[in-house]
Amino acid sequence: MRRLLRSRPFQEILARLIATYVELIIATLRWRYENREAAEDAMAAPEGAMGLFWHGRIVQAMACRPILKDKPRRVMISLSRDGEFIALAAQRLGIPAIRGSTGKGGQGLAKGGAAAFRQAVALARAGGVVIMTPDGPRGPAEVLTAGTIRLASAAGCPVFLMGLAARPALRLSSWDSARIPLPFARAVLVLDGPLRAPAGASEAALSSMRYDWQTRLRTAQARAEGRL
Numbered sequence: 001m002r003r004l005l006r007s008r009p010f011q012e013i014l015a016r017l018i019a020t021y022v023e024l025i026i027a028t029l030r031w032r033y034e035n036r037e038a039a040e041d042a043m044a045a046p047e048g049a050m051g052l053f054w055h056g057r058i059v060q061a062m063a064c065r066p067i068l069k070d071k072p073r074r075v076m077i078s079l080s081r082d083g084e085f086i087a088l089a090a091q092r093l094g095i096p097a098i099r100g101s102t103g104k105g106g107q108g109l110a111k112g113g114a115a116a117f118r119q120a121v122a123l124a125r126a127g128g129v130v131i132m133t134p135d136g137p138r139g140p141a142e143v144l145t146a147g148t149i150r151l152a153s154a155a156g157c158p159v160f161l162m163g164l165a166a167r168p169a170l171r172l173s174s175w176d177s178a179r180i181p182l183p184f185a186r187a188v189l190v191l192d193g194p195l196r197a198p199a200g201a202s203e204a205a206l207s208s209m210r211y212d213w214q215t216r217l218r219t220a221q222a223r224a225e226g227r228l
Contacts, residue, residue, distance in 0.1 A: 015088030048124035053162040055133040056176035060164035072128035078137035124155035144214035158194030163220030
């Protein structure tokens with residue numbers, strides 16, 4: 001069964017189903033936004049940007065695609081076999097993947113980390129949007145990695161923290177307690193930003209910023225759920 005789940009034909013079918021479902025969600029979710037104007041201003045500017053949200057809210061985040069307008073965008077997804085169908089689904093939804101992970105230490109030690117880091121920095125500097133889950137691909141849940149801050153510092157672009165919630169939604173028994181909103185659900189997007197990680201910051205400064213952003217993203221997530 002595990003071999004079947006990871007086979008290319010099966011993952012392509014699964015990706016097609018996921019993409020179709022997300023298109024349905026995009027068409028039917030009833031959104032409420034907080035600080036949307038700041039994000040729209042960033043999407044209209046020539047400068048690139050980063051969007052961060054917790055791994056368990058991937059489906060809701062994909063449903064935010066209309067906010068990106070025509071801005072070039074890519075999502076960072078690990079090179080694991082389990083990430084393959086997510087990358088295929090994202091491609092179908094018009095959000096190509098950067099395959100790799102910055103790793104917990106942010107030193108490019110994770111599989112594909114160095115190449116993914118370079119691609120993400122180049123995209124942001126060229127005016128595109130880098131979308132990523134700072135607690136992925138394996139958690140721990142809602143713990144922001146040091147690699148995320150280093151990437152933001154190297155890219156030099158504005159960063160938005162995204163709290164995402166929907167109700168009713170299915171809750172999976174996965175490590176990230178993933179939520180899958182149902183059609184016509186009420187949904188909330190709380191945006192915190194724009195934030196910036198200064199270039200050339202010391203390790204102490206980056207570490208402090210990491211915990212600050214982690215707290216702020218948790219707060220945005222709790223606020224989104226509270227507004228439902």
